Amino acid sequence: MDQPTTLSVSDRRHLVRDALSLIESPGRRLLLRGGLNVGTLAMLTGCSLNDGRAAEGVLRHVSTFNDRVQAWLFNPRKLAPEYSADQITRPFPFNAFYPESRAPVINGADFALAVGGLVADKRPWTLEKLNALPQESQITRHVCVEGWSAIGQWSGVRFSHFLHLVGADLQAKYVGFQCADGYWTSIDMPTALHPQTQLTLGFGGAVLPVRYGFPMKLRIPTKLGFKNPKHITEIVVTNQYPGGYWEKRGYNWFSGL
Ligand SMILES: Nc1nc2c(c(=O)[nH]1)N[C@H]1C(S)=C(S)[C@@H](COP(=O)(O)O)O[C@H]1N2
Ligand SMILES: [Mo]
Numbered sequence: 001m002d003q004p005t006t007l008s009v010s011d012r013r014h015l016v017r018d019a020l021s022l023i024e025s026p027g028r029r030l031l032l033r034g035g036l037n038v039g040t041l042a043m044l045t046g047c048s049l050n051d052g053r054a055a056e057g058v059l060r061h062v063s064t065f066n067d068r069v070q071a072w073l074f075n076p077r078k079l080a081p082e083y084s085a086d087q088i089t090r091p092f093p094f095n096a097f098y099p100e101s102r103a104p105v106i107n108g109a110d111f112a113l114a115v116g117g118l119v120a121d122k123r124p125w126t127l128e129k130l131n132a133l134p135q136e137s138q139i140t141r142h143v144c145v146e147g148w149s150a151i152g153q154w155s156g157v158r159f160s161h162f163l164h165l166v167g168a169d170l171q172a173k174y175v176g177f178q179c180a181d182g183y184w185t186s187i188d189m190p191t192a193l194h195p196q197t198q199l200t201l202g203f204g205g206a207v208l209p210v211r212y213g214f215p216m217k218l219r220i221p222t223k224l225g226f227k228n229p230k231h232i233t234e235i236v237v238t239n240q241y242p243g244g245y246w247e248k249r250g251y252n253w254f255s256g257l
Contacts, residue, residue: 063252066252066254067252067253067254070252070254070256071188071190071254073256074188074190074191074222074254074256076190076191076193076194077195078222079195079196080140080141080196080221080222080257081140081141082138082139082140083139083140083141083151084139085139085153087139087151088139088151088152088153088204089150089151089152092150092152092203092204092212093144093148093150094211094212095144095146095225096181096183096230097181097183097245098181100211102181103181103210103211103231104180104181104210104231105210106180106210106214106215106231108127108214108215111126111127111215112124112125112126113125113126113130113215113216113232113233113234113235114178114233114234114235115166115234115235115236116234116235116236116237117172117176117236117237117238118168118169118172118237118238118239119166119167119168119169119237120166120167120168121165121166121167122166127201127215127216130156130157130199130201130216131201133157133161133162133165134157134158134161135155135156135157135201135202136155136156136157136158136198137153137154137155137202138153138154138155138196138198138219138221139151139152139153140152140154140196140219140221141221142221142225142228143224143225143257144224144225144226145224145225145226145246145251145255152203152204153203153204153205154198154200154202154203154217154219155198155200155201155202155203155205156198156199156200156201156202156216156219157198157199157201158195158197158198158199159192159193159197159198159199159218160192160193160194160195160197162199163175163192163193163237168237169237170189170193171189172189172237172238172239173188173189173238173239173241174186174187174188174189174237174238174239174240174241174242175187175189175192175235175236175237175238176235176236176237176238176242177218177229177232177234177235177236178232178233178234178236179229179230179231179232179233180231180232180233181230181231182245183229183230183231183245184229184242184243184244184245185226185227185229185242185244185245185246185247186241186242186243186244186247186253187218187220187223187227188254191220191222191223191256194220194222196219196220196221196222197218197219197220197222198218198219198220199216199218200213200216200217200218200219201215201216212230213229213230213231213232214231215231216231216232217229217230217231217232218232221257222256222257223255223256223257224255224256224257226244226245226246226251226255227244227255
């Protein structure tokens with residue numbers, strides 16, 4: 001524990017605001033709505049906060065704590081709202097960490113999805129084999145952390161069905177995804193097993209287009225957009241925290257809706 005703080009009220013406010021900018025919504029929004037201030041933080045942690053580094057450290061702990069609370073609050077049976085066909089957003093927005101013209105173009109004919117980690121069957125999956133599995137369709141809302149949302153129709157294999165087929169260890173903590181564009185992310189097992197979490201092969205009744213993640217993406221209507229990986233090349237079931245592209249840059253890992 002460090003020395004009692006001698007910061008002015010305005011200094012304290014700035015310190016909290018700066019540290020909060022390091023963690024992203026919805027965790028950040030939650031803390032702000034709760035009127036978080038240095039006094040509360042100090043009280044919660046038993047440390048006085050007189051510099052940015054102390055506040056940052058504390059907030060990192062708050063963020064991890066927040067992941068745990070969100071995971072605990074997550075109801076594995078609560079469904080995200082579904083919409084009717086006339087509510088679909090047209091055109092549906094594109095988003096990635098690069099412009100649309102640079103979306104990776106993958107040859108579906110020789111594509112094979114790799115499956116690794118805590119699974120009994122590590123054989124790769126061709127698109128033909130995936131398309132032969134039972135398909136489901138959903139019209140749900142995609143919510144991007146950047147402040148837009150859109151309704152779309154996705155179709156594909158229920159992800160829990162796929163995990164059962166490959167003999168995944170359903171007690172494992174994480175499912176990680178590697179993508180053809182260098183993107184990666186990971187989710188908690190309860191979300192992976194949620195009935196609306198889908199290994200998506202189609203969009204709007206047609207084959208998933210390049211811009212929306214051909215040959216496949218994971219559609220998770222209970223999570224923010226950046227937790228929905230496009231252009232998946234590998235799926236890994238693991239107990240080692242795989243993180244993610246935006247998670248590494250400070251976005252809250254759980255990011256449930
Ligand atoms: N491989 C890959 N997946 C990704 C991203 C990305 O840059 N690369 N961006 C994420 C973000 S931030 C959003 S909002 C959605 C956008 O999906 P869309 O282009 O289908 O709207 O993809 C997510 N999945
Ligand atoms: Mo996003």
